[in-house]
Amino acid sequence: MPETVSPTPAERTCWLPRHRKSPRLARQELRSFLLPLPSGELLLPSGELLVSELVTNAVQHARTPRDRLIYVRFHLAPDLTLRIEVHDADNEKPALRTASDADEAGRGLLLVHELATQWGYCPRVGGVGKFVWCHVSPDPASA
Numbered sequence: 001m002p003e004t005v006s007p008t009p010a011e012r013t014c015w016l017p018r019h020r021k022s023p024r025l026a027r028q029e030l031r032s033f034l035l036p037l038p039s040g041e042l043l044l045p046s047g048e049l050l051v052s053e054l055v056t057n058a059v060q061h062a063r064t065p066r067d068r069l070i071y072v073r074f075h076l077a078p079d080l081t082l083r084i085e086v087h088d089a090d091n092e093k094p095a096l097r098t099a100s101d102a103d104e105a106g107r108g109l110l111l112v113h114e115l116a117t118q119w120g121y122c123p124r125v126g127g128v129g130k131f132v133w134c135h136v137s138p139d140p141a142s143a
Helices: 022-034 042-061 108-115
Strands: 003-008 011-016 071-077 082-088 120-121 132-136
Touching: 003 082, 011 022, 022 042, 022 071, 022 082, 042 071, 042 108, 042 132, 108 132
Parallel strands: none
Antiparallel strands: 003 011, 011 071, 071 082, 082 132, 120 132
């Protein structure tokens, strides 16, 4: 079970293990964060997909010891923009790549690039590694 911390009503953080089940745990955390908030359900479809992709990348591609945890942060701004951050201890920059039709993987960042209103990465201040972030806005047609 992830360790959850809620600094403010519009923010939630949690620590997840580097494990194949962590994307599911991240989706559950996002759902429990958003559903009590006004209009939070509008962000769930894209938000769940994007947090899954970012956590999956941290689990599969971060070159760190297995016992290193992944830190996840959700923040909902007053304009209903959801910021998702996934921190890992690997300094390697994420890179978009083109997957062939035969590839069974390799499209995660492309999905983030296409579905998020913005995305990027930053080195972690005062620490080892980086965080990858994205912004999700409600679909105007759903509002």
